Amino acid sequence: MARRTPKTHTPGPDDAPMLLDVEGLGRLIALLAEEGYVVLGPRVRDGAVVYDEVRRVADLPVGWTEEQAPGRYRLVRRDDEAVFGFTLGPHAWKRSLFPPRRRLWRAERSEGDGAFTIAEEPVEAPKQAFLGVRACELAAIAVQDRVFMGGAYVDPVYAARRANTFIVAVNCTQAAATCFCASMDTGPQARSGFDLALTELLDDDRHVFLLEAGTETGRSFAARLSAAPAVPEDVAAARAVVARTAEALTRTLDTDGIRDLLFGNLDHPRWDEVASRCLACTNCTLVCPTCFCSTVEDTTDLTGAVAERWQTWDSCFTMDFSYIHGGSVRKTHRARYRQWLTHKLASWIDQFGTSGCVGCGRCITWCPVGIDLTEEVRAIRESADIPPHTTSANQAQAGR
């Protein structure tokens, strides 16, 4: 299926930013549902903000925020009724574009001649609207677009789901302690990749959302919401809130020469140190919004009349991931952690032209033992065997 061509937004007289009140946000959810979209957004479940179906504003995490630290996440009550007053939970939108488990095909043996008939799996791509996509997540979706649709081999399920997805971005009004989007140049201001973008403005006088359109589709939806036009001061207020969020970011990752830094330090003692803590449990890769690895499993039923092939999320931290004849190539935790970090931050650049990291910090928060990739890179940089920018091509090759 063809990729939807993003209709670049050209500001015109009709699409000036608007102001939506909380009821207006409810109208947006209702309108999307009316147009046949399953609206997916943040919801509080099991002590965290997860992405699931939302039908009304009350389904959203109104009045909730969270505290995040390496290996730690706690939901906390806010003293106001902010609708988007939190940052990121464990779920990434990839769950709805690149499902954790899907059947690729099913084959049945016919009774007579014993020949197999392969039934191709119908592509399931419901119309879905993502409500509350943060700037780093827009960047992550753009990364996965390149992975799944950018080359000669397009993933048909991803492409179909992507084409049927309407995106409502939300600009971050606060930063988590694990966020570092500014370092990765992905946020906190949503710049592209959305149909509509909201910035929540909440003070003693008002509780509204600045509504901006990013595509023609978004603009046509906005026009049907009977929202009030925004004045330049509203836009300035929204930009100021996001600028304050940028200032509130505490975590950083120095990306200067990072590819050569990592390839030039493949035998740095820090890899052994982190390997002693790493559980190889796969959590970092499975919460990562850009990690895209999968495996396939072939199954048969007891009679041998039916065979199926399933695709499931996989992780470079499992032994099976690097299993070839004779055993796993990456047996040690050191080899597996180094593979993940050098791919994410270095060889990804060679492969796809960008970093594989968008600075969301999920791998830091959701690592059960709190391993922080920004700390790992810092430790290597501070005592690098070979400083960045001086690596030879041979050393870079060794990282593949």
Added chain:
Amino acid sequence: MPVKKRKPKLAVWKFASCDGCQLSLLDCEDELLAIADAVEIAYFPEATRAVVRGPYDLSLVEGSITTPHDAERIHRIRRSSKYLVTIGACATSGGIQALRNFKNVNEFISLVYAHPEYIETLKVSTPIAYHVSVDFELQGCPINKRQLVELISAYLHDRKPNLPAHSVCVACKRRGTVCVMVAHGTPCLGPVTHAGCGAICPAYHRGCYGCYGPNESPQTASLAARFEALGMGHADIARAFRLFTANAEAFRHESEAHEHEA
């Protein structure tokens, strides 16, 4: 595919165990008729008194070795089995009864039995693989019936079973369960435990109890250090690793390390 000339003969053997894993086979309600159709159930006292003489094509062995008699018997079973697959935590690690391995079994016997002299038992409970070569180990306390059906299907069609040895975390993340350790501070053995159960306990807000034993590369010391940071004492950490698969090497070493600290 060529049609098999005769049905493979299946035998199910019991050693020191609770019978729960054998029951998993009987619990395969939807698939039970298909299994009975695909294999000849040749020896399965839990289900039928009818016995077909060996040798057997596929032997499923439940339970651990705890008596001199059983230490002999397993060799006879191995000799009469083409494929021998151990099922469950007792057979693969020694089971809950391997708690004796950490104590003096004679003290237990003298306290529990009116006539200790009638009891003939070994000092330790050991997995089947400690005594004979084993072709495949199916983990779990009890085993998962879907995994058992997968194992039998794979055997029947000469393919590798899809029974990955990675962590329980993979299952939690695929099903979208919120991590109980990160979000609630609940100690969870999931990161070092073999997948297979479908990550049931975290889905109900409980930490993983490690019923499936250590995974393919269990980094237990790092996880134990995290448990300590969450407020667990050494005695509790030792107990966490000393449950149904207490005798599995990685878990045994970790519980012993904390027992000595406690």
